Each structure stands twice: as C-alpha cells, then as structure tokens.
Amino acid sequence: VNIRGGYAYVDAVVTKDPVNVGKAPTTVPLNRFSLWGDYTVQGGAFAGVQFGGGVRYVGSTFGNEANTFKVPASTVVDALVAYTRDNYRLSLNVTNLADARYVAACYARGDCYYGQGRTILGTATYRF
Secondary structure (H helix, E strand, O other), X not given: OEEEEEEEEOOOOOOOOOOOOOOOOXXXXXXXXXXXXXXXXXXXXXXXXXXEEEEEEEOOEEOOOOOOOXXXXXXXXXXXXXXXXXXXXXXXXXXXXXXXXXXXXXOOOOOEXXXXXXXXXXXXXXXX
C-alpha cells in the first residue's frame, strides 16, 4: 500500500505594481491539495495487479490583476489499474475520471481556459 499527499498554502500578494499593491496575483490559489493511494496484490491468483486512485483540488483564484472576479475552485479524481509480471507491466491511467468541466485559469487579458478533460492512457512496458 502506498499513500502520498501534498498540501500548499500560498498567501501571495502583489508588492511592486503601483496599481495592484496588496492584491492577489492571478492563477495563484490560496490552497492546493492532492492525495493518491494505490495497492498492489502480493500473492494468489491476482498477484501483480495494482489499483490506485487519487484526488486533486485547486482553490479559487482571481481572474484578473484587479481581483474583480474569481475563477472557482476545482476538484478532479484520477485512477489507475495495472498488472506487473516479471519484466512486463501493463497499465491504464485515467485523469479527470468524471470528465469534470472546470476553468483552469484566467489571465490579465481576460482570456480563460478550461482544464483538461478525461484522459485515458494505456502503456505497455518491458524492463531489461
């Protein structure tokens, strides 16, 4: 069993721009959190099978330098299933499992971008 987590608290403020002093910079969330866990079966008929899942959270950010509108917080869930035997590994990774639609960032010009939708990645690996 593996469990990994991370948390960042960033209370950033603009200090050098005469117009926006004391305001939060764009795209910098106050809170960011991630947690991942996985388990690999060690024995029996399913030895080498691995299951995993995790969650990523990004807090709200301001969408412009004047801090007049906010980009909402977002949460996505990821998953993994894999099989390892000898030098071979097959894996299937899915990011943004629920295909959540969210705004990832807005910039000073007012242009906003959606976050990446569901992505499925299969890999086959041989180690020698």
